Structure formats: structure tokens, C-alpha cells
């Protein structure tokens with residue numbers, strides 16, 4: 515089955531696109547749609563470490579062209595911090611939500627930062643110290659969030675889980691645990707990706723449009739639920755799976771980049 519056929523196969527819901535493909539919807543009726551895109555594992559292939567991701571040279575300009583076609587109704591919704599994510603697609607700037615929805619830069623440029631604290635700063639430093647002798651474990655400091663990566667040391671997951679759970683107690687009720695692909699994070703609890711998508715959809719140029727959300731991981735389920743509830747369309751990167759609330763699937767980030775390239779000839 516081709517990826518386009520798979521997109522069409524989610525016909526078990528009112529929210530599905532029915533006879534039309536995502537490609538034709540976005541190309542024939544771009545003023546009706548808003549697009550929300552996850553970054554790691556969705557736009558970009560996963561890499562061994564957070565800094566090792568490769569942005570294909572044509573991708574930033576293709577996203578910019580697609581965004582213009584959608585009247586600016588394209589946003590990035592990522593677990594990364596906003597500053598890091600933005601430099602990946604430089605020189606182009608898009609509306610963006612970072613830290614899994616907790617921070618946001620609106621279409622008008624207004625920034626909503628997630629608050630860090632001195633205690634959280636000390637907690638992050640202690641995580642670095644506590645894992646210093648665990649080869650392959652990487653602690654990613656994202657300001658008001660922190661990620662403990664074990665992709666290079668999968669056996670460390672069992673030790674990292676209780677360490678992160680104790681750190682969460684120390685962080686307090688304004689933070690929560692976020693699981694992901696070979697990573698355990700502590701992120702601000704105040705908003706998830708679904709909340710970020712809802713906030714964008716309340717603003718121009720997103721307001722009044724049907725939403726398409728595309729993601730690959732546990733954190734993206736929140737935005738899938740939001741767009742499904744609002745009559746939009748959710749797409750998961752990977753094989754079709756009963757473990758997701760996404761209505762459709764695309765097999766890989768590479769296939770998604772192909773769809774984007776086909777939309778911006």
C-alpha cells in the first residue's frame with residue numbers, strides 16, 4: 515500500500531477526509547486547512563543523539579513555500595525548546611510550540627515562555643552529575659524542561675526511571691513526566707501539544723480552518739485528540755497501529771518530506 519493510499523484508509527471516522535487525499539486537500543483548498551507538524555521522527559529522521567539530526571537542505575524552503583500556500587497556517591509543535599527548533603529551519607520562522615506545548619511563539623511574534631526556577635536549575639545540574647558515570651546517557655537541558663536520553667545505552671532505562679521520578683517530586687506540581695522514544699523527560703505541566711494546537715486554532719490565520727496534525731510519538735497523541743475532536747485529521751508517522759488515536763498514517767519521515775515536496779512544485 516502506498517503512503518497516499520494509507521492516508522486515505524482512515525475512513526472509519528467522520529473526521530477522516532473520505533474520498534480526498536491530504537495532498538489534494540492541501541493543494542486544491544489550501545485556505546481551508548491548518549497544518550501542525552512535529553519535528554523529530556516526523557519532519558526529520560531520528561538520529562543517535564539530539565544534536566546529530568540532519569535537516570535535508572530543501573526542507574526549510576519547502577516548509578516556507580507550503581506555509582505561504584496555507585496563508586501562514588502552518589506551525590511546528592515540538593518537544594524541543596523553541597530556540598533550538600527555530601535554528602534547525604533557519605532562516606525561515608514559523609509559529610511554533612516547544613517543550614511539548616508549554617512554550618509558544620504566536621503568528622504575531624508574541625512569545626509565551628515557560629518559567630524556569632533556580633531549584634529546577636539545580637535539579638538539572640544534579641541529573642548531569644548523577645549520570646556522569648553512565649556512558650551513553652545524555653542529559654539535554656531545555657530551560658524549563660530536561661530530557662534524559664538512553665538511545666546509546668538502552669539498559670540504563672531502568673536506572674533512569676526512578677532517578678527521574680525522584681527529580682519530578684523535587685521539581686513540584688508544575689512539572690510532569692513525558693515519555694518518548696528512548697527518552698524520559700520532565701516538562702512543564704501547564705500545557706501539552708493538544709493545548710498548543712487549540713491555542714493556535716484560536717488565532718489568525720489558523721482560526722476557522724480544519725486542522726491536520728502529524729506526529730510520531732506518545733506526546734503527539736494529545737494533539738491527535740484535539741484535532742480529532744475539532745473535526746480535523748491526525749496522521750502518525752509509522753505503520754498503522756491500534757496504539758494510536760491518529761486516523762491515518764505515513765510510513766516514514768522521508769515519505770512525509772516527499773508529500774511536502776509534492777505540494778510545493
Ligand SMILES: O=P(O)(O)OC[C@H]1O[C@H](O[C@H]2O[C@H](CO)[C@@H](O)[C@H](O)[C@H]2O)[C@H](O)[C@@H](O)[C@@H]1O
Pocket residue numbers: 552553554555556559560561562563564565566567591592593594595654656661663665694695696697699731733
Ligand atoms: O516532539 P518532537 O519534535 O518529536 O521532539 C521530541 C524529542 O525529540 C528529540 O529527541 C528524540 O530525537 C533525537 C534525535 O533524533 C533522538 O536522539 C532521541 O532518542 C529522541 O528521543 C529531542 O532531543 C527532545 O528534546 C524532544 O523532546
Ligand SMILES: [Mg+2]
Pocket residue numbers: 552553554555556729730731
Ligand atoms: Mg516526534
